Amino acid sequence: MARVIATINLKGGVGKTTTTAALAEFMAADFGQRVLLIDLDPQTNLTTMMVGEERWQELNELGWTLATLFDKAVNPSAPGFDLGKAVQRNVSSVRSVRGVDLLASSLDLMDVQEGLSHRQFADPLSTRPVEVLRDAIAPIAGQYDYILVDCPPNLGMLTLNGLRLADGYIIPTIPDILSTYGIPQLQSRVAKFGERVGHPIREIGLVITKYRSASNLHRSTIERLQRDERIANVVPAWIPEATQIAQSAEFVPYGTLKRKYGTSGQYDALRMLTEDVLMNAQVLL
Ligand SMILES: Nc1ncnc2c1ncn2[C@@H]1O[C@H](COP(=O)(O)OP(=O)(O)O)[C@@H](O)[C@H]1O
Numbered sequence: 001m002a003r004v005i006a007t008i009n010l011k012g013g014v015g016k017t018t019t020t021a022a023l024a025e026f027m028a029a030d031f032g033q034r035v036l037l038i039d040l041d042p043q044t045n046l047t048t049m050m051v052g053e054e055r056w057q058e059l060n061e062l063g064w065t066l067a068t069l070f071d072k073a074v075n076p077s078a079p080g081f082d083l084g085k086a087v088q089r090n091v092s093s094v095r096s097v098r099g100v101d102l103l104a105s106s107l108d109l110m111d112v113q114e115g116l117s118h119r120q121f122a123d124p125l126s127t128r129p130v131e132v133l134r135d136a137i138a139p140i141a142g143q144y145d146y147i148l149v150d151c152p153p154n155l156g157m158l159t160l161n162g163l164r165l166a167d168g169y170i171i172p173t174i175p176d177i178l179s180t181y182g183i184p185q186l187q188s189r190v191a192k193f194g195e196r197v198g199h200p201i202r203e204i205g206l207v208i209t210k211y212r213s214a215s216n217l218h219r220s221t222i223e224r225l226q227r228d229e230r231i232a233n234v235v236p237a238w239i240p241e242a243t244q245i246a247q248s249a250e251f252v253p254y255g256t257l258k259r260k261y262g263t264s265g266q267y268d269a270l271r272m273l274t275e276d277v278l279m280n281a282q283v284l285l
C-alpha cells in the first residue's frame with residue numbers, strides 16, 4: 001500500500017505547493033518511486049504547476065477534477081466522478097520525470113468546501129464527510145509507493161479529507177517569526193483528529209523553505225525550532241530561497257531536474273530533502 005503524506009500549514013505562501021511538487025518529482029526521477037499527487041487547494045497551484053493552465057481548463061470543463069468528487073458527495077444528483085479519467089498520468093514539466101500522476105483541483109472547490117461543512121453539521125456524529133477522498137481513491141492507492149496531498153492553508157473539510165487519508169504529514173515553513181507561529185497548536189490539532197478517526201497521523205518533519213543563509217533571523221529561528229521539544233523533527237536539508245525555485249511555478253518544459261531547479265545548491269538541497277523525507281516515512285509510516 002502507498003504511504004500517504006499530507007503537506008499542511010495554516011499559513012499561505014510558505015512553500016507548501018512548491019515543496020510537494022519537488023518531492024514528487026525527485027521521488028520519481030531520482031528514487032524510482034511511483035507517486036500520486038492530490039491537489040486539494042482550490043487555488044489549483046499544484047495542478048497548474050504540473051499540467052499547465054490550459055490543460056487545467058480542459059480538465060475543469062470535462063469535470064475531471066476533485067470538485068466533481070466533492071460535488072457528488074454533497075449533491076447526489078450531480079454528475080458522477082470518474083476516477084479513471086480524472087487521474088492524469090505522467091505529469092510534470094520535466095522530461096526525465098516518469099511516474100508522477102495527479103488528481104487535479106478546481107477553483108470550484110471553494111463552493112464545495114462550504115457544502116461539505118453544512119452536511120457535516122446536519123449529522124455531527126458522521127465521519128463520512130471527511131472520508132470522501134479516502135473512499136474515492138481506495139481502488140488505485142495500491143498502484144503507488146507514495147501519495148502526496150497538498151492541502152489548503154486551513155483546517156477545513158478539504159484538509160480534513162486529506163488528513164483522513166494521510167499516514168504522516170510535513171509542515172513547510174519559512175524560518176521567520178510569523179511563519180512559524182502556531183505550529184505546535186497545528187500539530188496537536190492533527191494529533192487529536194487522528195485520535196478521533198482512529199488512525200494516527202505521524203509528524204515526518206518541519207521543512208525549512210526559502211532559507212536565506214545571510215539572515216541571522218533565519219538561523220536563530222531554525223535553532224529555536226530545533227530546540228523546541230514539541231517539534232519532533234526539523235528536516236536537516238533546508239530549501240534555499242532561489243529564483244529558479246520560484247520560477248518552477250511556471251509550466252515550461254525542462255529536460256532534467258537540475259535544469260529546472262538549478263545547480264547552485266538548489267538541486268542538492270531538494271534531493272537531500274527528498275532522501276530525508278523518504279527515510280523518515282519508511283521508519284514512521
Ligand atoms: N525556495 C523558494 N525560493 C524562492 N521562491 C519560492 C521558494 N519556494 C516557494 N517560492 C515561491 O513563493 C510563493 C509561495 O510558494 P507556494 O509553494 O505556492 O506556497 P504555499 O503553497 O504555501 O502557498 C510562490 O510564488 C513560489 O514560487
Ligand SMILES: [Mg+2]
Pocket residue numbers: 016017018041043045046
Ligand atoms: Mg499552495
